[in-house]
Every structure is written in C-alpha cells, then in structure tokens.
C-alpha cells in the first residue's frame with residue numbers, strides 16, 4: 001500500500017546478526033525496524049499487532065537449533081514463517097580500551113556465539129568465565145556502560161567497526177570458518193507465500209504418547225510420499241517429563257499434493273500438529289520430485305478412485321452406503 005510503512009521487529013540492538021538478516025529483506029530497508037531485547041519480545045510484537053513481522057534466529061550450522069525460537073513458535077498464538085535468510089557468521093572479541101587479552105576474566109555474548117568460539121577461548125583465555133548476554137551486540141554495547149560487570153564481549157565485526165571506542169583483541173575467532181546461521185521472518189497467519197518449486201514447509205508435531213512406533217509413523221508420512229526432511233529435532237513440551245514435540249522442516253510447499261497429503265497424515269496421527277508455514281528456500285535449490293509423487297500422479301490417482309466410486313454409485317442407486325457417500 002503506498003504511503004503505509006511496515007514494521008519489522010528483530011532481535012536487537014542494532015548490530016546483531018539478526019539485524020544483518022533483516023537487512024537482506026528488500027522490504028525491510030524502507031520499513032520501520034524495531035529492536036527487541038529477546039526472541040519472545042520480538043514475536044510478541046507480531047502477536048499483539050505492534051509489528052507486521054519479526055526476524056529471529058532459528059538454526060546454526062555449528063551449534064544447531066535456537067531453542068528459544070523453536071519453543072516460542074511451537075506454542076501460544078499461531079504464527080507463520082514467511083521467509084528464511086542465511087547469514088555467514090564471523091566473530092571478534094572486543095574489550096574496553098586499555099584492557100589486554102591477559103586481563104580478560106569475564107566475557108559476555110549470546111549463548112550461540114559463545115558455543116561457536118570454544119576452541120579460541122580455550123586456547124587464548126582459558127580462565128575466562130561466561131556471562132550470558134541477550135545478543136552479541138547487547139553484550140558489546142554493555143562494555144560502554146559505567147557499571148559493566150565483564151571485561152570483553154564476542155560480537156560481529158560490524159559492531160567493532162561502528163564503535164571504535166572498543167578495542168579488538170581477537171579477529172575471526174569462530175571455531176568453524178564456514179559457520180552459517182539461518183533466520184526466519186515470522187508473521188501472523190495469512191495467505192501462504194506462492195509456490196516457487198524451491199520451498200520448505202515447517203511443522204511442529206507433538207509425539208503421541210504410549211504408542212509404539214509413533215515416531216516411525218510420523219516419519220513415514222513424509223517418506224511414503226517422497227518428501228525429504230532437512231531438519232528434525234525433538235524438544236520437551238515443558239508440560240511434564242518425557243513429553244516431546246518434533247520440529248520438522250520438509251522440502252516442498254503445502255500446496256503440492258504430496259506435501260498436503262503428508263500434512264493430512266500427520267494430523268490424523270497427531271491432531272495437535274501445528275503448521276508453521278511454507279516459504280521459499282534461501283538457497284533457491286529446486287526440490288526434485290519423482291514422477292509417482294508429482295501433483296499429476298496424485299491427481300490421476302484421485303480421479304481413478306472417484307471413477308470407482310462413481311461406478312459404484314450407479315450400481316447402488318437404490319440407496320447403498322456407497323451411493324450416499326460418493
């Protein structure tokens with residue numbers, strides 16, 4: 001709509017990797033961008049309508065799933081993923097001026113950043129104590145406060161460049177040079193993004209209890225329809241010990257027959273299944289579809305079944321069950 005500006009929340013403050021992900025969304029460049037102090041606060045802004053969408057981290061190639069995000073989108077008012085963004089990650093260690101590496105005792109950063117710099121920390125500052133931070137940028141900016149209780153922070157190189165008052169004590173300190181984090185743009189439920197042929201579908205499936213083979217049945221809904229999975233992780237529901245849900249990414253779009261059919265199967269097995277969206281893959285890799293799981297094959301199969309039921313309804317016109325339900 002001309003004249004109306006969209007509002008995007010993100011895990012802030014300015015300078016987080018999440019902000020870098022948001023800046024890859026062309027729309028967001030002209031939009032109002034609102035930093036939030038944690039993932040839940042960013043998603044709450046979408047739920048209460050004060051933001052149209054929120055960018056949050058969901059998965060890292062080294063450290064795995066961002067549990068705060070996986071849990072926050074799995075329950076509460078429904079949300080939808082409408083886009084994913086990949087950001088290559090590299091880290092620096094910054095400190096207040098005058099502090100040398102040998103003086104660093106306490107280091108703050110986001111938990112995922114700390115976990116990705118273990119080898120460097122063990123080698124260069126083995127005695128350092130970890131102080132959890134809400135984000136990498138928040139930890140770095142905290143160093144500029146009078147009453148800061150730590151000596152250094154791990155953050156993005158951009159934050160160090162924008163704050164020359166911080167001194168860089170280590171560059172490229174990540175254990176894995178190819179680390180990539182995946183971020184998701186989340187909105188309230190609405191029209192699904194259009195099919196592109198290179199899409200991903202995310203669902204949350206509570207594991208039915210006391211049912212041997214339940215996980216196998218869940219996986220079979222995808223396997224038997226030729227749907228590939230790119231991520232599956234279990235998380236405790238938090239209700240009681242031993243109660244889990246699975247967070248699953250599958251290749252394909254809910255509008256494709258094989259994916260829609262798999263979703264219907266999941267709902268039969270686990271009626272609490274939550275659809276979290278179908279959206280274009282960031283790497284644009286087209287999903288290969290075998291002929292027997294194509295939309296055309298599903299449509300031909302349905303037509304065949306309908307033709308059988310049609311023939312039965314003619315035969316049973318005198319009022320059989322088949323003629324009433326066909």
Ligand SMILES: O=C(O)C(=O)Cc1ccccc1
Nearest residue numbers: 016017018110112113135136
């Ligand atoms: O804290 C940040 O900068 C974030 O955006 C979260 C995060 C932390 C570490 C790796 C990737 C994303």
